[in-house]
Amino acid sequence: MTVEPTVVVGKEGRRYPERPIIGVLAIVMRGDRVLLVRRANPPMLGRWGFPGGVLELGETVAQGAMRELEEETGVKAEAAGPLTVIDTIDRDRERRVRYHYTLVAVIGHWQSGEGIAGDDADEVAWLTRAEIVEQGLPTAPALLPLLDLARSRGYFEHTAF
Numbered sequence: 001m002t003v004e005p006t007v008v009v010g011k012e013g014r015r016y017p018e019r020p021i022i023g024v025l026a027i028v029m030r031g032d033r034v035l036l037v038r039r040a041n042p043p044m045l046g047r048w049g050f051p052g053g054v055l056e057l058g059e060t061v062a063q064g065a066m067r068e069l070e071e072e073t074g075v076k077a078e079a080a081g082p083l084t085v086i087d088t089i090d091r092d093r094e095r096r097v098r099y100h101y102t103l104v105a106v107i108g109h110w111q112s113g114e115g116i117a118g119d120d121a122d123e124v125a126w127l128t129r130a131e132i133v134e135q136g137l138p139t140a141p142a143l144l145p146l147l148d149l150a151r152s153r154g155y156f157e158h159t160a161f
Contacts, residue, residue: 014054015098020087023101024061025052026069027146028077028108029156032128034147035110037072037121039140043090043099046122048132049140051075052103053120065106071119077108083150086142105146107155 014021027050028035036048053068055061062079069075083105090099115124129147132139150156 016096017100020100020102022055023052023088023103024055024065024068025050025103025105025146026065026077026108027083027105027150027155028069028075028110029150030110030126033126034129035069035073035075035115036125036127036132036143037117038123038125040117040120040122043088044140047138047140048125049143050105050146051121055104061104062106065104066108068119069108070113072117072121073113073115073124074118075113075115076111078111080107080109080155083107083146083153083155086146088142103142105142107150 026035035051037051038048039045051069051072052065053072055064056067059067061082066077066079069077086103086105088099088101088103089097092098115126117124127137129144132144
């Protein structure tokens with residue numbers, strides 16, 4: 001008899017995982033402002049980043065990113081496609097992997113909603129790139145590089161962030 005391994009999907013099971021966890025990020029612009037959330041939970045507690053979370057079984061990357069966007073902010077957007085894939089690996093003092101996420105950043109075209117903190121977000125804000133930098137906001141390491149990549153690929157050509 002073959003026994004399938006148990007995969008723990010809950011938030012506690014995300015610490016010290018046996019394998020990378022697939023996550024999704026929603027990058028949504030409105031005019032010259034990008035929608036950001038301040039994280040309410042580890043691993044990026046207190047840092048500003050894009051709405052996102054763990055991909056659920058049976059959903060596509062686009063569906064997952066737009067679901068997480070709505071759960072965390074109440075904002076609705078239409079997925080335009082993936083921007084890139086990044087790895088986030090956090091190690092403890094003994095160099096063991098505490099968190100390992102493979103994140104797919106998805107561009108979303110804003111449809112409705114102003115943004116209200118919900119689910120895993122402490123705060124929601126529409127900010128320009130300049131405001132993020134000038135205010136010295138603590139951000140996820142990939143935030144500004146992802147914004148710059150999206151702009152360089154023409155996703156937000158009409159904006160001046």
